[in-house]
Amino acid sequence: EDKVVQSPLSLVVHEGDTVTLNCSYEVTNFRSLLWYKQEKKAPTFLFMLTSSGIEKKSGRLSSILDKKELFSILNITATQTGDSAVYLCAVAPTSGTYKYIFGTGTRLKVLA
Amino acid sequence: EAGVVQSPRYKIIEKKQPVAFWCNPISGHNTLYWYLQNLGQGPELLIRYENEEAVDDSQLPKDRFSAERLKGVDSTLKIQPAELGDSAVYLCASSLAGPPDTQYFGPGTRLTVL
Structure with a gap:
């Protein structure tokens, strides 16, 4: 059965800390892995990763994929509230099988 | 650029009632x-949906859920009757x-x- 597992389930840090969020997957016909940020409104796209070892960066956020070990990490440096x-x-499978497989998410709380 | 628009934002109904949701995608988005x-x-x-075609609806509980995307732009999702x-x-x-x-x-x- 295809599955995506995220850890930790929740995390509380202080402003300025660096956090690492984990995502492991078991999916047949893997094509890409996506990270979203969801606040009270709609999820917003962060990164799409298709190749191993290539880091994607956006400001204080970065992410990398390891297709051999079947996981990805999302790093946030100098966290803010x-x-x-x-x-x-x-995780998005190859075309022909449309279904995105989501993890249940990591809830991050950054304290001032 | 306008984002994806949905309405209503909130809906409260009693069980067994019908309900419909509307979505307007980003202009030019086919899926x-x-x-x-x-x-x-x-x-x-x-x-x-790919344009107006439902390319996969295997996850949709068809006994009570239905959806349409006429003209390949706006879409509606309906539940009838709704359950708890x-x-x-x-x-x-x-x-x-x-x-x-x-x-x-x-x-x-x-x-x-x-």
Whole structure:
């Protein structure tokens, strides 16, 4: 059975800390892995990863994929209270099988 | 650029009543998705459209759920009759093309069935 597992389930840090969120997967016909940030509103796209070992960066956020070990990490440096959200990991299979497989998310709370 | 628009934002109904949700995707996006998200869970895909064609609806409970995307732009998702277990957030997303193209989500409709 295809599955995506995220850890930790929740995390509380102080402003300025660095956090690492984990996403492991068991999916047949893997094509890409996506990270979303979900606050009270809609999830917003962060990164899409298709190749191993290539780091994607956006400001204080970065992510990398390991297709051999079947996991991805999302790093957030110098955290701010605005980073508080649920971070969702999803795996997209190859075309022909449309279904995205989501993890249940990591809830991050950044304290001032 | 306007994002994905959904309405209503909130809906409260009694069980066995019908309900409909509307979604307007980002202009030019051919692929439209409807997701269901329960509290504490990730979004679960219900149906995906490529233009006006439902390319996969195997996750849609067809006894009570239906969806349409006339003219390949706006879409509606209907539940008739609603059950208590249908209470959730219904998310619409769109992308330029099918997976794994980046999906952009609307704000969602929070449905409460009493």
